[in-house]
Amino acid sequence: MIKKSIDFIKIAVRAFNILLVAALILVAASVAYISIPAFGNKALIVRSGSMQPTIGVGDFVVVRAKQNLKSPLALPIPRYKAGDIVAFRAADGKTLVTHRIASVKVEAGKVFYETKGDANKTADKGFVKEENIIGAKFVSVPKVGKIVAFTKSNIGFVLLVIFPALLVILFEIVAVFREVKKQKNILRVTPPSGGVERSLLSSPSEFSLRSNNKFLSLKVLLPIFMTIFVFQSTFAFFSDSETSTNNIFVASTSFPSPSPTPPPIAQTLVVNEFLWNSSCTPNPETKFWLELFNGSTVQVNLKDWQFKDGNNNTIQISNANAFIDPGEYVLITKSSSTFSPSCYSNPGGVEVLNLGGNPDFTPTATGGVIKLEKPITTTTFEVVDRVEYGPIQNSGALNTSANQSIARNPNAVDTALGDTFATGDFAVDTTPSPGVAN
Numbered sequence: 001m002i003k004k005s006i007d008f009i010k011i012a013v014r015a016f017n018i019l020l021v022a023a024l025i026l027v028a029a030s031v032a033y034i035s036i037p038a039f040g041n042k043a044l045i046v047r048s049g050s051m052q053p054t055i056g057v058g059d060f061v062v063v064r065a066k067q068n069l070k071s072p073l074a075l076p077i078p079r080y081k082a083g084d085i086v087a088f089r090a091a092d093g094k095t096l097v098t099h100r101i102a103s104v105k106v107e108a109g110k111v112f113y114e115t116k117g118d119a120n121k122t123a124d125k126g127f128v129k130e131e132n133i134i135g136a137k138f139v140s141v142p143k144v145g146k147i148v149a150f151t152k153s154n155i156g157f158v159l160l161v162i163f164p165a166l167l168v169i170l171f172e173i174v175a176v177f178r179e180v181k182k183q184k185n186i187l188r189v190t191p192p193s194g195g196v197e198r199s200l201l202s203s204p205s206e207f208s209l210r211s212n213n214k215f216l217s218l219k220v221l222l223p224i225f226m227t228i229f230v231f232q233s234t235f236a237f238f239s240d241s242e243t244s245t246n247n248i249f250v251a252s253t254s255f256p257s258p259s260p261t262p263p264p265i266a267q268t269l270v271v272n273e274f275l276w277n278s279s280c281t282p283n284p285e286t287k288f289w290l291e292l293f294n295g296s297t298v299q300v301n302l303k304d305w306q307f308k309d310g311n312n313n314t315i316q317i318s319n320a321n322a323f324i325d326p327g328e329y330v331l332i333t334k335s336s337s338t339f340s341p342s343c344y345s346n347p348g349g350v351e352v353l354n355l356g357g358n359p360d361f362t363p364t365a366t367g368g369v370i371k372l373e374k375p376i377t378t379t380t381f382e383v384v385d386r387v388e389y390g391p392i393q394n395s396g397a398l399n400t401s402a403n404q405s406i407a408r409n410p411n412a413v414d415t416a417l418g419d420t421f422a423t424g425d426f427a428v429d430t431t432p433s434p435g436v437a438n
Contacts, residue, residue: 040064042134044087046098047327049348050117050411050437054085054100057328057348058143061098063087063135078104078111079130085137088115088128096134099124120437125410266295266414269305270385271372272329275405275432276361280343286335287343288361291434292372293412294324302330302353304375308383310367315359322353329435334359339434348435363390363399371419383419387426394423405429407438 046059055061063086066079080086080101087098099115102123106112112127266272271290278287294300302322307315317332324330329350331339336354339346346352361370368390373381389398389406398406408414409427416422429438 041138042087044096044098047325048329049435050119051085051098051100052119052348052436054118055098055137055140056142060141060143061087062138062140063098064138065133065135076106076109076111078106078113080104080113080133080136086113086115087134087137088113089132089134091126097124098137117437120411264413264415266293266385266408266412268296268384268414268417269294269300269324269372269374270408270412270414271370271387272412273405273407273429273432273434273438274361274370274387274389275344275400275403275434276363276389277400277402277404278338278343279402280338283335285360285362287333287338289331289333289338289344289434290361290370292324292330292332293408294326294328295412295414297326299326300324306373306375306381307359308371308373308381309361309365310369311365313366315355315357317355318353322351324351331434344432344434346435347433350435363392366390368393385414386416386419386421388421388423389426397423398426398428400428403432405432407432409438411438 041062041064044061044063046055046057046061049057068077068079082101082103084101085098086101087096089095090097097115099117101113102116103114104111105114105127111130113130113133114123114127116123270293272293273291274289276288278284280287292302300323302318302324303320305317307317309315322330329348331346331350331352332355333339333352334355338344339352360366368388370387370389371383372385372387373383376382387406388394389400390396391399400406405428406426407429408425409429413425415425
């Protein structure tokens with residue numbers, strides 16, 4: 001009875017292992033299918049939130065190009081339609097943008113698309129040529145992109161690719177040495193009647209098979225992690241314009257030509273939105289907030305970064321590691337209750353850093369100037385961004401009332417680099433949007 005139970009358990013374990021390996025092979029094949037361009041798909045990782053709530057930061061999106069449709073008429077037939085979510089190349093030819101098609105037009109025998117992020121207030125600047133569209137959304141998986149992005153990082157590559165590969169090699173070496181040792185020490189028993197000698201193992205490779213079965217699933221995982229490295233990141237590009245109210249819009253029969261020179265987008269960390277005049281109680285002077293946007297292509301550690309005002313007062317942002325990924329935001333404030341139901345919302349759910357000390361960001365205290373500085377050495381800093389605001393600077397062009405902010409318009413635009421400032425990059429925003437597109 002006991003022997004039958006043991007045999008049943010062995011069969012069940014073996015069946016489970018077979019099913020597990022089959023499932024992993026299926027996952028590996030699926031990942032390869034959706035990620036390898038040869039199959040007509042392109043896998044992307046969304047790195048910012050202009051398509052929220054449809055597509056969030058860190059979501060994994062697969063797009064697929066649609067086939068050309070032949071028209072009996074001279075006019076071409078658009079591949080995509082209004083409402084499709086598409087990935088396309090921005091004007092710089094490098095950045096990938098994932099937005100929804102707002103309208104379609106055919107002009108001079110060519111197809112152009114107007115696009116817009118679901119979280120953006122207005123459509124993107126200019127139209128997108130059909131040949132610049134990579135494809136339409138085929139499938140999306142929430143938050144999986146964050147895991148993929150981690151795998152592509154230096155630490156993730158070591159932990160999830162290099163380490164498992166070395167582990168498999170190590171297991172194989174151990175299995176080989178054990179098998180050799182087992183074969184050398186094998187006992188052969190000769191039956192008393194003079195029969196044929198018999199090994200205590202039913203098969204010379206029995207041990208090897210048992211060892212390999214233990215680590216087969218690990219081997220199957222490796223192709224999954226390797227296909228991750230064909231993924232590309234996509235930035236849900238923000239490109240809003242000024243808020244327009246009390247207007248009536250109707251369909252137009254003509255459209256402007258595609259804009260050849262869209263406004264430059266920040267390539268560094270910048271102050272993207274700033275609210276200093278709060279009415280939230282108690283202690284409204286602590287309820288100011290600044291939104292930083294990482295326009296670069298690398299992760300930035302805010303440790304030891306600082307603000308410096310027009311009176312040369314310095315305010316350290318963080319003395320601990322605080323990372324902000326490309327295309328993402330971080331909010332900075334003093335009070336831990338700034339982003340709460342009784343004060344301001346955080347629709348993007350981004351990280352909030354709380355400043356120490358008693359920082360005062362009113363124009364009276366700062367002279368209406370805030371500089372964002374990154375550490376070069378322990379004692380030297382470089383100005384990467386400058387903001388001028390309040391009633392004195394620039395004849396009060398960027399002065400606000402309570403609970404209004406100044407925001408880059410369009411989002412993340414940056415025409416003045418380093419310790420320079422362009423008033424036209426900002427506009428007063430009567431509906432602040434911390435942590436998402438302006």
